[in-house]
Amino acid sequence: MNASDFEGVFPAITTKMDAAEDVDIQAVRADVRFQIDAGVDGVIVCGSLGEASSLNADEKVAIAEAAVAEAAGGSPIIMTIAEDSTRAAIDLVRRVEKAGVNGLMVLPAMRYLSDPRETMGYFRTIAANTELPIILYNNPVAYTVDLLPEHFQQLADEKKFVAVKESSADTRRINQIIDLVGDRYKLLIGVDDLALESLVLGCVGWIAGLVVAFPRETVAIYRLVREGRVAEAMEIYRWFLPLLSLDIGPKFVQKIKLAEHAVRGTSPVVRAPRYPLVGDEEAQALAIIKRGLENRPDLTKYGF
Template identity: 65%
Template sequence: MQKSDFRGVLPAITTKMTADQQVDLDGVKADVVFQIEGGVDAIVVCGSLGEASSLTVAEKLAIAKAAIEAAAGRVPVLLTIAEDSTSVGAALAAEAEKIGVEGLMVLPAMRYLADDREVVVHYRAIAAASNLPIIVYNNPLAYGINITAEMLKDMADEPKFVAIKESTGDTRRINETINALGDRYQLLTGVDDLALESLVLGCHGWIAGLVVAFPKETVAIYKLVQQDRIKEAMEIYRWFLPLLHLDIGPKFVQNIKLCEAIVRGTSPVVRQPRLELVGDEEKAIRAVVEQGLKTRPDLAKYGF
């Protein structure tokens, strides 16, 4: 992947925690190595799945440093900017560039539901703070702010805005964005259980969640779509779909960390206010994951 080219599979990795809910930097490094060995194209740290809302700025920078060290130049490491204030977000962007982060995934400021003008000003302030390319993360379902085509047109004069993480949950937005803006932005799908549809409609990449447990399957789907082998991609995708559904809902972090624990033996610990799944919730997730493992496709059939 070239700088400012965010094609391919970009895992939004979880943030591993010790038993006492402290960041496990060795766990972060192990995740990065596991993903690279699975064939991914970049690493995204400290996103929603990475429990950004419960991490300090110092922890985010430490996680980014650990990921960069583990990646060792093999793939770019991107840091998520999801702060309560624009000034803190801008300062984090500047520090990220200093430590070697190669790109940013940026959300609107948290908590306050800004209007369109305020959102655009926020993004421009983050862009001004560093020379790093930026993925504009649009997830109105989770964060209450919809970054419209008109706003993206307004922002199009800033070359640092290179891509959009499309997480509206409405695949119509892909064609609408292309119709309004042509190829100005790279489009990245951010909803796991709409990923194949989104890639077929023209998304250039997949910022993925369940990739953290199943990188090779995720990469295979992406590559098959790029090769126009849609029927084969669909076979893997249909197997994957019950697992991809785990990326949806308020407990998606717990769901996916439990999935990782079952598949890879990693820690399922989350940071409070989240708590690990118990009882019927845990049983339901375990059943989905165990069924997926029993029926896991043979990727050699597809040339992987």
Template identity: 50%
Template sequence: MSTPWTGIFPAVTTKFTEDDRLDIAEMERSFALQLDAGVHGLIVCGSLGEASTLEPEEKIEVLRTALRVAKGRKPVLLTVVEGSTRRACKLAEDGAKAGAQGFMVLPGVPYKSDARETLTHYRTVAKAGGLPVMIYNNPVSYGVDITPAMLGELAADPLFVAIKESSDDVRRVTKIFNAVGDRFQVFTGVDNLALESLAVGAVGWVAGLVCAFPAETVAIYELMKQGRVAEALAIYRWFQPLLDLDVSARLVQNIKLVEALAAGSNDRCRAPRLPLAGAERAAVEAIVAKAMASRPQLPALRAAAE
């Protein structure tokens, strides 16, 4: 059941119409921009996708939209984050029926489960969905830490194939390898720790600002993979003020505004979130304007072996 997930997996945003319905056409356009830039998969309905505001049927509709655009060329993962294991299992079952190629699974937030509860939740949800799982570890935001020792306990189950490591401590990547070897595909989930994580062995990046700058994000990954560290670092340094916008309680509003300015999308959110205004909006606009004025010319990349 193992799968060789590697590379750039955008955590795509969910688009809404002015009357607060799903904007399918804009999602199709935005997802296609990602795939055309060379990303390696898509992840829908995560925290950046405003999962907590979506109805269950809306999550499946967003998934189906991404699957339609991907046309089987790249894997599409559905994020499973629910307040109860029961609801998470139902979403995993429905996602599998709709054609998801896998899941990114979170603990049963907002409850802060202990290790026994967390492991039981993951095993139960994985069994219900029956598809490969990327474990999402984000103790900073969700208060539950899936430690390297806990990963060792999950390693016996072949459904668990990857981890999105977002502990905000790049040292954790090495600790995972030291604990479980290369049993899991390790992805970084913190935009402004991405190059550092790739440098110490991460094989993928669940990215946020990729939604607005997919070519630059893919280039950093491919250059690091090819050992062209100096070229990757030059792009990463240019990208850093933008990447910092991912590490914020306002990451949804931040990234949607950057998408509107740099990729021709919109920054509509679902309430209670509202688009940025005032000084917050002006600060992001200034960061984007500076980045656009100094946007680097990307180096040619060697074709990846098929």
């Protein structure tokens, strides 16, 4: 991948499970095909939405292989690295590099709450053990570990760090990073319900969640903003916002898989310790999804 390849819409796909909570590899391939056919610019596998924390390394490699095979070189496949230790991360990086993935999205090591020195050292160690381009993922809201704009400035000398997924929910950081390092990184927004604002402020890509159920609407918003048609993008975005709220909170995987099931008929099964939604939580999510489907915009109005 070239740096320019890190622009556009990148769905972080869910990992489909069968009734026994085993990974459904054919469904993984179907998801990749569904997204590519809808016009996305690349596909991210085994992220937080992909239930990375409950997948073992062999499953992650199998998912990577399936996604690469389905894409067949037509769209880049990016593997999420979200392991508990530096050693485990390096081992997985080496395995998925052999599987043919095109890039990596790297989270700070899980469980241990590293300080900035440790986090940056972790990122640099991974870069030293791969030839693949890397998206650095910053999400202090979910993972507590936080890298500030000045830390990304310190990391800018490593050429393999080509992009930053900025998910702090503080849109000020977009311009702060740009002020410090200009266009050194491709800035990608990773918070669905701050996407349009962040694209206007300078992000050139959107790593999205609800795209898994609504890829064409997501792509339309992105392209309209990039074309300067912000008012038209806002019309779709305001319809989308209640649905995008499903991407927030600890049960975002269950909610988004429920949305996919309602829209596409795919499996809503999640792997324990996650349980399916029940009661008011399920009813509220279904009401948002139902309303969204009833009022789904006609994209032909915007040329899509």
